[in-house]
Amino acid sequence: xxxENTTPQKAPDTLPEIFEAFDDAxxxxxxxxxxxxxxxxxxxxxxxxxxxxxxxxxxxxxAVGLCGMSNETVPDAEAVLPKNLCPLIKGTYGxxxxxxxxxxxxSDLIIGETTCDGxxxxxxxxxxxxxxxxxxLPQSQxxxxxxxIWREEVELLKQExxxxxxxxxxxxxxxxxxxxxxxARRAFNKLYALQENTPPAMSGVEMMTTLLKSTxxxxxxxxxxxxxxxxDDRLAAYxxxxxxxxxxxxxxxxxxxxxxxxxxxxxMTIERNGGAIVCLDDxxxxxxxxxxxxxxxxxxxxxxxxxxxxxxxxxMTPNEGRIENSLAMVEKYQVxxxxxxxxxxxxxxxxxSAKVAxxxxxxxIPYLKVETDYSTGDLGQLETRIAAxxxxx
Amino acid sequence: MTTDCKEQxxxxxxxxxxxxxxxxxxxxxxxxVFEGDKLAFTxxxxxGYNSADAAARLAEExxxxxxxxxxxxxxxxxxxxxxxxxPFADKAVTEITCxxxxxxxxxxxxxxxxxxGGQDTKAIRLAKGKVAKFVMNDKCSAGTGKxxxxxxxxxxxxxxxxxxxAREGEPTPISSMCTVFAESEVISLIGRGIPRxxxxxxxxxxxVAKVVPLVSQVGGDSYVLTGGLCxxxxxxxxxxxxxxxPVRTTPEARFAGAIGAAxxxx
Numbered sequence: 001x002x003x004e005n006t007t008p009q010k011a012p013d014t015l016p017e018i019f020e021a022f023d024d025a026x027x028x029x030x031x032x033x034x035x036x037x038x039x040x041x042x043x044x045x046x047x048x049x050x051x052x053x054x055x056x057x058x059x060x061x062x063a064v065g066l067c068g069m070s071n072e073t074v075p076d077a078e079a080v081l082p083k084n085l086c087p088l089i090k091g092t093y094g095x096x097x098x099x100x101x102x103x104x105x106x107s108d109l110i111i112g113e114t115t116c117d118g119x120x121x122x123x124x125x126x127x128x129x130x131x132x133x134x135x136x137l138p139q140s141q142x143x144x145x146x147x148x149i150w151r152e153e154v155e156l157l158k159q160e161x162x163x164x165x166x167x168x169x170x171x172x173x174x175x176x177x178x179x180x181x182x183x184a185r186r187a188f189n190k191l192y193a194l195q196e197n198t199p200p201a202m203s204g205v206e207m208m209t210t211l212l213k214s215t216x217x218x219x220x221x222x223x224x225x226x227x228x229x230x231x232d233d234r235l236a237a238y239x240x241x242x243x244x245x246x247x248x249x250x251x252x253x254x255x256x257x258x259x260x261x262x263x264x265x266x267x268m269t270i271e272r273n274g275g276a277i278v279c280l281d282d283x284x285x286x287x288x289x290x291x292x293x294x295x296x297x298x299x300x301x302x303x304x305x306x307x308x309x310x311x312x313x314x315x316m317t318p319n320e321g322r323i324e325n326s327l328a329m330v331e332k333y334q335v336x337x338x339x340x341x342x343x344x345x346x347x348x349x350x351x352x353s354a355k356v357a358x359x360x361x362x363x364x365i366p367y368l369k370v371e372t373d374y375s376t377g378d379l380g381q382l383e384t385r386i387a388a389x390x391x392x393x
Numbered sequence: 394m395t396t397d398c399k400e401q402x403x404x405x406x407x408x409x410x411x412x413x414x415x416x417x418x419x420x421x422x423x424x425x426v427f428e429g430d431k432l433a434f435t436x437x438x439x440x441g442y443n444s445a446d447a448a449a450r451l452a453e454e455x456x457x458x459x460x461x462x463x464x465x466x467x468x469x470x471x472x473x474x475x476x477x478x479x480p481f482a483d484k485a486v487t488e489i490t491c492x493x494x495x496x497x498x499x500x501x502x503x504x505x506x507x508x509x510g511g512q513d514t515k516a517i518r519l520a521k522g523k524v525a526k527f528v529m530n531d532k533c534s535a536g537t538g539k540x541x542x543x544x545x546x547x548x549x550x551x552x553x554x555x556x557x558x559a560r561e562g563e564p565t566p567i568s569s570m571c572t573v574f575a576e577s578e579v580i581s582l583i584g585r586g587i588p589r590x591x592x593x594x595x596x597x598x599x600x601v602a603k604v605v606p607l608v609s610q611v612g613g614d615s616y617v618l619t620g621g622l623c624x625x626x627x628x629x630x631x632x633x634x635x636x637x638x639p640v641r642t643t644p645e646a647r648f649a650g651a652i653g654a655a656x657x658x659x
Contacts, residue, residue, distance in 0.1 A: 366526075371531070377532060378532040380474060381513070381529065381532050384474070384487050384488065384489065384513070384529070385489075385529060387487045388487035388488075388489030388490055388524070388527060389527075391486060391487055391489070391490040391524070392489075392490065392523065392524040392525070392527075
């Protein structure tokens with residue numbers, strides 16, 4: 001009855017036929033994932049920052065980010081999904097359908113969540129391609145029962161992982177996982193803090209790319225070490241007076257939808273036109289990474305579930321926490337202007353943008369909303385809007 | 394304007410230090426020249442298929458008027474969608490900033506600028522002569538000059554003739570926002586024998602209906618129109634009616650982008 005019990009197909013441990021058509025970089029990704037699987041590794045694809053990664057870590061399952069971030073498979077997805085849907089949803093489904101993403105292809109399980117309507121209905125279709133487990137989110141953090149039902153959801157995921165992978169997730173393993181993930185969060189926060197400097201220590205595009213890369217690692221410890229090293233290197237370089245970003249660059253906060261798929265389109269356009277992204281305020285950025293988990297909490301599972309429920313996403317109603325947090329970040333990073341990216345057909349961020357715009361206007365902070373997708377059709381218009389915005393700062 | 398300027402320039406042999414603005418739009422390419430703080434010359438040509446070629450033709454026309462853009466004392470700024478295709482420009486500035494600056498020069502520092510361009514429609518709120526807020530149309534030609542051009546072609550008239558026809562008509566609602574669908578709708582209206590005047594009136598109202606929400610997003614109480622439609626008195630009249638406030642314009646406003654670009658030159 002429940003989708004959790006159906007297993008449409010066994011996760012593969014050999015390459016798909018389409019492998020022959022790939023370029024070297026993608027082949028390398030496929031081969032790395034295949035070797036990981038052939039050496040007994042387990043892989044879970046995750047789509048959202050609400051996924052409690054500590055459970056996967058504690059179960060010995062590698063978590064990889066699967067959000068579709070390019071236009072490549074959108075036309076394939078549109079054979080099934082409506083055109084007027086968020087590109088992230090179409091991309092995610094398209095990559096599963098076409099077997100063009102190594103992480104999706106080799107995933108033993110995909111973990112989704114009931115964030116937006118488009119995603120949750122897409123997961124039903126995705127489940128026909130890959131076993132997909134969907135976490136049910138409360139509508140807000142505000143209700144008295146929200147913490148309890150979300151803890152229950154996290155408990156159900158734990159049971160599902162234990163059953164499906166025949167493992168036991170102990171409290172001790174969860175605590176170890178929390179410690180390691182907290183270390184990762186501290187490393188990210190250290191990296192973010194470098195951007196408080198004038199000029200910032202690194203380009204926003206480099207920061208975004210680093211963050212994105214970290215979601216494709218099979219080994220949490222290794223990726224934590226690499227982020228820590230990057231933060232140390234960048235700090236040392238800054239102290240050695242290296243200034244990769246000119247002091248004249250306008251300080252931009254990027255807020256709104258997940259930005260992984262628009263690093264080139266929006267991120268690079270901002271930085272090419274005299275801006276520097278000093279604060280990344282999307283769901284994989286500081287607003288999420290700054291939330292740590294109490295490693296010594298009596299009920300470690302609740303400490304985990306409470307932390308994830310605290311994430312500010314526009315699917316929550318109300319979602320005042322996000323706006324308060326964004327305004328605090330504007331102060332902290334001495335932001336000159338806020339650019340909000342809304343992915344096409346993302347109703348929750350699109351509607352909520354009116355609140356963000358009003359909050360910015362009230363405080364005299366210039367604000368620009370750009371609505372876009374992963375295609376290249378609006379590159380010219382985007383360039384003009386973003387360049388004009390930076391000119392007016 | 395152009396003939397007056399030439400006369401004022403008199404026997405100009407030596408090249409004066411000048412500021413030049415080049416605005417390569419999707420439909421028309423415009424140039425404006427400042428001698429000191431005085432707007433001395435403006436001109437417009439069709440852009441054609443090649444932005445770089447349009448820029449070269451403008452440079453040639455300026456040269457014939459005694460303005461050498463290659464002279465080291467001349468400072469040139471390019472704007473418009475073809476702003477990166479002007480090899481002789483010292484820098485490129487977006488058309489938002491330039492239309493704002495040009496409008497402030499023509500109309501004063503605290504106005505809301507409506508620019509209906511060939512492919513983009515913009516609403517720009519100025520505060521103390523600087524852009525405080527702006528919005529542009531979506532990646533869609535509804536509410537732009539392109540919409541009017543296509544409909545005028547379909548009705549077999551020029552743009553000025555469309556205005557003249559529209560003034561005589563009663564608006565026929567054109568409900569499609571999409572240019573392609575609206576064209577089909579116009580074809581079916583023609584087929585049903587609806588007077589051309591009424592369709593022309595409906596076409597202009599359709600553009601106005603798309604422009605007004607953009608303008609209300611930036612607000613303001615003193616409206617000015619820049620861009621290619623500033624010569625179309627009837628469009629201005631309908632826009633003012635829909636906004637419920639006067640809309641000022643002047644024939645020079647079609648050069649607002651080029652004027653703003655010239656003013657951005659150092």
